Amino acid sequence: MIGQSLTVGTDRIAPATITAAKVTAYTIRIPDQNSQPMVTIHPDGRLEFGEAYEPDEAARAFWEAVERFAPSPAVQKFGVPLAARIDAALARGSQAERLLRATLVTYEAVHDEWTDSHKFGALPTCLVCADTARIRAFLNEATA
Known part of the structure; x- marks a missing residue:
């Protein structure tokens, strides 16, 4: 050198x-x-x-x-332009996951406030609860 x-x-x-x-x-x-x-x-x-x-x-x-x-392994393998696009897509995905998690917390809090009675089984087929469970399962699967 x-x-x-x-x-x-x-x-x-x-x-x-x-x-x-x-x-x-x-x-x-x-x-x-x-x-x-x-x-x-x-x-x-x-x-x-x-x-x-x-x-x-x-x-x-x-x-x-x-x-x-x-250079990083991604740059060595794919070149600078493609590696930059991959990094940008991963960053957008991470940001989307953070927003989804924050939205889910708010969604659950508002839902719980509005539907206090069905926590005890009054509405066994609540679509909001089912959607929340699917989103939570997706997030848990994605981070496992």
Whole structure:
């Protein structure tokens, strides 16, 4: 890695260069948009923070650089565009599940408030109860 450089950047930081210099091991420098050191990781594990240090930006730049050198298995197998679409679909599915769970809690609370009498068997074929049971079974199956 000596003599090699790595260009990194994020949405808010213009592309910059991470360089590795041989001391007794590698020193990693993550610069800001003005090429000033944001953070330096020394071979002994010490961290040196520059004046422009922003934890989230430095972390994002570091992991983006790591991903360029060692892409995720999904990116290796499917390529960047398809892996991004898969990740987006999974994120939408996770969001839909969270919304469904929240809706189910509200639905059950409102239903229980309105139909207090059938908890004791007065309405043995309540469709709301049947739907709630099916949704709950689906969610339990999905997380098992």
